[in-house]
Amino acid sequence: MAEFFTTAIIVSTVASTFRFATSYLYAAIGETFGQRSGVLNLGVDGIMLLGAFGAYYTVLKSGNLWLALAVAAAIGMLMGLAMAYASVTLQAEQGISGIGFYLFGLGLSDLLFQKLVGTPLPIDGFPNLRIPLLADIPIVGEMLFDHSIIVYGAFLLVPVAAFVLNRTTVGLNIRAVGENPEAADTLGVSVAKVRYFTVILGSTLAGIGGAALATELGIFQQNLTAGQGFIAVALVYFGAWRPLGVMFGALLYGFVAAVVLQLKTLGVIPLGASDLAAMLPALITILALVVAVQRERQPAALTKPYERGE
Amino acid sequence: MRRWAGAVFPVAAVVAALLVGGVTLALLGADPLEGFRAMIEGAFGSGRALADTTSKAVPLLLVGVGITIAFRANVINIGGEGQIILGALFATIFALAVPDLPAGLMIPALLIAGFVGGAIWGAIPGALKAYFNVNEILSTIMLNIVAVQLMNYLLRGPLIDPAEIEAGTRIPQTMRLAPSGDLPVLLEGTRLNLGAVIAVLFAIAAYVFLWRTTAGFRIRAVGLNPHASRYAGIKVKRSIVAALTLSGALCGLAGVILVFGSESHRFVTDGSSTGFTGNAGFNGIVAALFGGLHPIGTIPASFLFGALLVGANKLQRVVQVPAALVVALNGLVVVFVVSSAIWKRRLEQRYLLEDSAKELVDQPAEVDDG
Amino acid sequence: MKQLRNWTPAVLLVVFALVAAACGGGSGDTTTTAGEPAAEPFRIAVVAPSASNDLAFTQSMVDALNMIQSEMGGASAVEVAVTDGTFVVEDAAAAIKDYASQGYDLVIAHGSQYGGSLQEIAPQFPDVSFAWGTAGDTFGLPNVFAYEAASHEGGYVMGVMAAALSQSHVVGIVGPIEVGDAKLYVDGFKAGVLAQDPTADVKVNYTGSFSDVALAATAAESEIAAGADVLTGTAQMVVGAVGVAKEKGVLWFGTQADQTQLAPDIVVASQVYHWEVVLRQMIDLIKGGTLGGNAYVIDLANGGEVISYNPGFDLPAEVKQLGEDTIAGIKDGSIAVPRS
Structure with a gap:
C-alpha cells in the first residue's frame, strides 16, 4: 500500500484523472444547457462518436487539429439541429429519440471509419502545453498544468458555462424555459428558439468532447467512447444541473477510475477482483449522491415538450 | 378503422428510414433492392425466419411491457440492460444450484428467480429516487455498468464451466445448464420456444394490472399527476418504487428467456452487455413506444421491430456491407418512428375534437327527448 | 382530418410497391448467378465479433481468408463472406445457421463465445463443415474443427x-x-x-x-x-x-x-497470427470429404505464429x-x- 503514495504515482493518477475526465466533461456541460432548458438528450454518446470520427479523419487527412475541432463541432451542430427538430418541433419523446441518435451515431461512425479509413492509423493530438511558472510548481504543476490545450479548454468551460447560465440574459431565458415555459412564453421568450439554441450548443460540445477523446487517444475505433456519453448524461444529474457540480462529478468518476486502475497495476487489487473493482466508479458516484442527499429538484419542464396554447 | 389509422405513421416512418438505408446501400455499391428483398426474406421468408423474428421479439416485448409500466408512472427506465443481466444471473445461479429439479418445477422456479433478480435491480433505482432523490437516469446508467462487471466476474469466476478451467481455455461461460430448464421448443427445428407464450401472457397480465387493479390505477394516477395523486392519498413514492420494480422484474424475465431459450443453453459473456442482450434493454423502449405505450400494442410492435432487426442482419449477410450499417439503420428507424408520433397524436386529437363536436350536435336532441 | 385519412391508402400503396419491387428485383438476380462457369467456388463464411479491421482478433482471420483466396485463385475459386461486428451471441448463432443453410462449404465461428451455440447448431447441418475458435474442443462432432493460438x-x-x-x-x-x-x-x-x-x-x-x-x-x-x-x-x-x-x-x-x-x-x-496455416489443412480435408473432428493449434513450430519485428x-x-x-x-x- 505504501507504494501507492510515491509522488510519481500520485501525480500520474491525478493527471490521468483530468485527462480521462476531459471528453465527458465537455459533453456533460453541453447536456447541462439542454436539460436546463427542459430537453433531455440521451443521444450524447452517438454525437460524441461522430464528432470523434470527424476529428480523427480530419487530422488524418489534413494534419490540422484546429480544423479537426471545427469539423467535430460542425458535426455536433448538425446532429444538434436534428435532435432539436425531433424533440422541440416534432415533440418526440426525448428519452427514446436520444436512444435512436445514439444507435445512429454508433453505427454511422463505425461505417464511415471502415469505409473511409479501413485500418486504425495513429494521429498526433494536441501537444502538451506547459503553463509557464504554474507548471514549475512542484507536484501540483505537473498534475494540473502540463496538459494539452483541449484538457484546459474543458475545465475553462466550466466557469464560462456557470457565468452564462447564472449571470446573463441568455442564461435567465434558458432557466425560465426549463422551469416554466408558459410563463417564459408570456414574457416574450421564444421557448422553441431557446431550446434549439441549447440543444445545438450541447451537441456541439458533445462533438468537441468526441474530438477531445480521439485526439487525446490519437486513434479512432468502433465504439471509441465506450459509453462515455451516457456517463456524461448521468453526471448532469449528479451535478444537479450546475456546471461546477457537473465538473465535480466528472472528476470524481474519473478519479475513482484512475485510482482503481493504479491499484490494479500495483497489485493492491488482486487480479481476481479486477471486474469487481471496475464497478467502483459507478458505485461510488451513486453512493456520493446518497450520502450527500441533495435537495435540488430537476428543471420542472425537463423532458416535457412545449406547445403554445391556442 | 380509426383505431388503426394511427398505425400508418410509424409504418411510414420505418419505410422512410429504410429508404434512407437504401440510398446508403447504393452509395456503398450494393443493390438496395436485393438488400430489401433479403430483409423481408430474412424476417418472414420461412418458418425458421419467422421463428427467429419471434425469438428476437420476445425480450423486446418483455422489456417493452416493463417500460410501459414505468412510463405510466412517469419514470424512464433505461436500466433494462442491467436488469436483464441480473434476471439471467439469478436464474442461472438457481439452475446451477438445484440442477435436479424436474422441468415442471424448474421452469417456473427459473422464471421466479429471474423475476426477482430483475425486480431487485429495478427496485434499487426506484428506492434511490423515492427516498434519496437520486435521479433514476443516473442510477440506472451506473447500475448497468455495475451489472456488466458483475456478470463478467461471475462468469469467469464462480460460475465458470469447470471444463473451461480444466482445458485452460477459460471461456467465460457456464456449463450447459440443466436440460430440465430448457424452454420447450414450440416449432420443431427452430428456436421458437415457450418464451414467446410467456411473454405474451405477461403482456396481457400487465394490461390487466394497469387497468383493472387498484395498484395499477395508482401507478397511472401518479404518472398523470403526482400532486393530485398525493392529495388523493396515494403514496406517490411507493408507487414509483413499485413501477420501477415491476419494470425491472419483466426485464429480468427477458434475461431468463435469453439464457434458457438460447441455442447454447449456457450463459456466456463477451465482456459487454450488448453481447448478451443484443441491446434489448434499449430497443425494448422503442418497441414500447411503437406499441403506443400499451402492453397489448407492444405485442405486434415487438414482432415488427424484431423482424426489422433480424431482417437487417440478413441484409448484411446477403449484400455484404459492414454490420455497422445495421446499427445505424436501427437508430434511424427509432428517430423516425419517435418523431412521427406527433402526427399520430394530432390525428387522435382531431378524432377527439370530431367526437366532441358530434356529441355537441347530438346533445340538444337528447335534451329534447328528455 | 380528411387529408390525413387519405394518407392511409397512399402509404400502404408505397409499402406494397416497395415490397413488390424488392421481391421482383431479387428474383431476377438469382437466375444470373446460375449461369456461372462450371467450376464451383469453395465457399467460406466467417462470423466474427469485432470489426474486420480491428488490428487484432478479427482482422487476423479476415487477413488469413484473403490470403487463402488469393493463393487458391481469387474470387472465382474461393468465395468469402464476412459478417463482422457480431458481438451479440444470439445474432451470431442466427448468422452461422443462415450461412450453413445456404450451403457454404466452411462456416467459421470466430469467437470462443460462439462455441456453445455451435455445439447445438452443427448437428443440424451434417453436410456443412464448421470451424470455431479460439478453442480446443470439437465437441466430438464429425463436422466441427477447432482452432486456437498458442x-x-x-x-x-x-x-x-x-x-x-x-x-x-x-x-x-x-x-x-x-x-x-x-x-x-x-x-x-x-x-x-x-x-x-x-x-x-x-x-x-x-x-x-x-x-x-x-x-x-x-x-x-x-x-x-x-x-x-x-x-x-x-x-x-x-x-x-x-x-x-x-x-x-x-x-x-x-x-x-x-x-x-x-x-x-x-x-x-x-x-x-497466420490462421491460413490451419485453414489450408481444413480446406484440404473438406475437399477430401472429412468435415471436421480435428483441433488445430497455431504455434511457433508450425508457422501459424510468427514474431514480426x-x-x-x-x-x-x-x-x-x-x-x-x-x-x-x-x-x-x-x-x-x-x-x-
Whole structure:
C-alpha cells in the first residue's frame, strides 16, 4: 500500500484523472444547457462518436487539429439541429429519440471509419502545453498544468458555462424555459428558439468532447467512447444541473477510475477482483449522491415538450 | 378503422428510414433492392425466419411491457440492460444450484428467480429516487455498468464451466445448464420456444394490472399527476418504487428467456452487455413506444421491430456491407418512428375534437327527448 | 382530418410497391448467378465479433481468408463472406445457421463465445463443415474443427525480449478481462519476462473491458507511473495503450496482428497470427470429404505464429538473438512454456 503514495504515482493518477475526465466533461456541460432548458438528450454518446470520427479523419487527412475541432463541432451542430427538430418541433419523446441518435451515431461512425479509413492509423493530438511558472510548481504543476490545450479548454468551460447560465440574459431565458415555459412564453421568450439554441450548443460540445477523446487517444475505433456519453448524461444529474457540480462529478468518476486502475497495476487489487473493482466508479458516484442527499429538484419542464396554447 | 389509422405513421416512418438505408446501400455499391428483398426474406421468408423474428421479439416485448409500466408512472427506465443481466444471473445461479429439479418445477422456479433478480435491480433505482432523490437516469446508467462487471466476474469466476478451467481455455461461460430448464421448443427445428407464450401472457397480465387493479390505477394516477395523486392519498413514492420494480422484474424475465431459450443453453459473456442482450434493454423502449405505450400494442410492435432487426442482419449477410450499417439503420428507424408520433397524436386529437363536436350536435336532441 | 385519412391508402400503396419491387428485383438476380462457369467456388463464411479491421482478433482471420483466396485463385475459386461486428451471441448463432443453410462449404465461428451455440447448431447441418475458435474442443462432432493460438508461446518470446530491453526492470501488461486467449497471452508474456529476469516486476492490469480504449490508455499511464518502460497488451482496446506508450516513449510489444503501424518508433515486435496455416489443412480435408473432428493449434513450430519485428526499430542484435534462441528453444521443445 505504501507504494501507492510515491509522488510519481500520485501525480500520474491525478493527471490521468483530468485527462480521462476531459471528453465527458465537455459533453456533460453541453447536456447541462439542454436539460436546463427542459430537453433531455440521451443521444450524447452517438454525437460524441461522430464528432470523434470527424476529428480523427480530419487530422488524418489534413494534419490540422484546429480544423479537426471545427469539423467535430460542425458535426455536433448538425446532429444538434436534428435532435432539436425531433424533440422541440416534432415533440418526440426525448428519452427514446436520444436512444435512436445514439444507435445512429454508433453505427454511422463505425461505417464511415471502415469505409473511409479501413485500418486504425495513429494521429498526433494536441501537444502538451506547459503553463509557464504554474507548471514549475512542484507536484501540483505537473498534475494540473502540463496538459494539452483541449484538457484546459474543458475545465475553462466550466466557469464560462456557470457565468452564462447564472449571470446573463441568455442564461435567465434558458432557466425560465426549463422551469416554466408558459410563463417564459408570456414574457416574450421564444421557448422553441431557446431550446434549439441549447440543444445545438450541447451537441456541439458533445462533438468537441468526441474530438477531445480521439485526439487525446490519437486513434479512432468502433465504439471509441465506450459509453462515455451516457456517463456524461448521468453526471448532469449528479451535478444537479450546475456546471461546477457537473465538473465535480466528472472528476470524481474519473478519479475513482484512475485510482482503481493504479491499484490494479500495483497489485493492491488482486487480479481476481479486477471486474469487481471496475464497478467502483459507478458505485461510488451513486453512493456520493446518497450520502450527500441533495435537495435540488430537476428543471420542472425537463423532458416535457412545449406547445403554445391556442 | 380509426383505431388503426394511427398505425400508418410509424409504418411510414420505418419505410422512410429504410429508404434512407437504401440510398446508403447504393452509395456503398450494393443493390438496395436485393438488400430489401433479403430483409423481408430474412424476417418472414420461412418458418425458421419467422421463428427467429419471434425469438428476437420476445425480450423486446418483455422489456417493452416493463417500460410501459414505468412510463405510466412517469419514470424512464433505461436500466433494462442491467436488469436483464441480473434476471439471467439469478436464474442461472438457481439452475446451477438445484440442477435436479424436474422441468415442471424448474421452469417456473427459473422464471421466479429471474423475476426477482430483475425486480431487485429495478427496485434499487426506484428506492434511490423515492427516498434519496437520486435521479433514476443516473442510477440506472451506473447500475448497468455495475451489472456488466458483475456478470463478467461471475462468469469467469464462480460460475465458470469447470471444463473451461480444466482445458485452460477459460471461456467465460457456464456449463450447459440443466436440460430440465430448457424452454420447450414450440416449432420443431427452430428456436421458437415457450418464451414467446410467456411473454405474451405477461403482456396481457400487465394490461390487466394497469387497468383493472387498484395498484395499477395508482401507478397511472401518479404518472398523470403526482400532486393530485398525493392529495388523493396515494403514496406517490411507493408507487414509483413499485413501477420501477415491476419494470425491472419483466426485464429480468427477458434475461431468463435469453439464457434458457438460447441455442447454447449456457450463459456466456463477451465482456459487454450488448453481447448478451443484443441491446434489448434499449430497443425494448422503442418497441414500447411503437406499441403506443400499451402492453397489448407492444405485442405486434415487438414482432415488427424484431423482424426489422433480424431482417437487417440478413441484409448484411446477403449484400455484404459492414454490420455497422445495421446499427445505424436501427437508430434511424427509432428517430423516425419517435418523431412521427406527433402526427399520430394530432390525428387522435382531431378524432377527439370530431367526437366532441358530434356529441355537441347530438346533445340538444337528447335534451329534447328528455 | 380528411387529408390525413387519405394518407392511409397512399402509404400502404408505397409499402406494397416497395415490397413488390424488392421481391421482383431479387428474383431476377438469382437466375444470373446460375449461369456461372462450371467450376464451383469453395465457399467460406466467417462470423466474427469485432470489426474486420480491428488490428487484432478479427482482422487476423479476415487477413488469413484473403490470403487463402488469393493463393487458391481469387474470387472465382474461393468465395468469402464476412459478417463482422457480431458481438451479440444470439445474432451470431442466427448468422452461422443462415450461412450453413445456404450451403457454404466452411462456416467459421470466430469467437470462443460462439462455441456453445455451435455445439447445438452443427448437428443440424451434417453436410456443412464448421470451424470455431479460439478453442480446443470439437465437441466430438464429425463436422466441427477447432482452432486456437498458442499465444503464450509468442508472448513468452516477447516477454524474454522485453525483460532484456527494460532498464527499470518493470514491465507492464494491459489486458481486457482475465479470460481465454487474452489470459493465455498475458500469462505467457509474464512467464517470459520472469524467465529472463527473475527480479523483474511485472504489472498486470485487466481493465474490465474489451472495447474501452480510454480505460486502456489510463491503465498504461498507471503502469508507466509505476516505473514500467516496456509495455504490451492484448485485445482491440489496446490501441489506447499504444498511444500512451508512444507519447511517453516507452516500448511496445503487440499481438494478434502486426501493430507496427500504430507507433513505428516504439513497437519492437508483434506476434502475428497466420490462421491460413490451419485453414489450408481444413480446406484440404473438406475437399477430401472429412468435415471436421480435428483441433488445430497455431504455434511457433508450425508457422501459424510468427514474431514480426518492426524493421524501423533499432533492436540490439543480442536481444534479437535472444528472441530467436527462445523461438528455437520453444520449437525444439527445450523450452516449455507453462500454460496456466
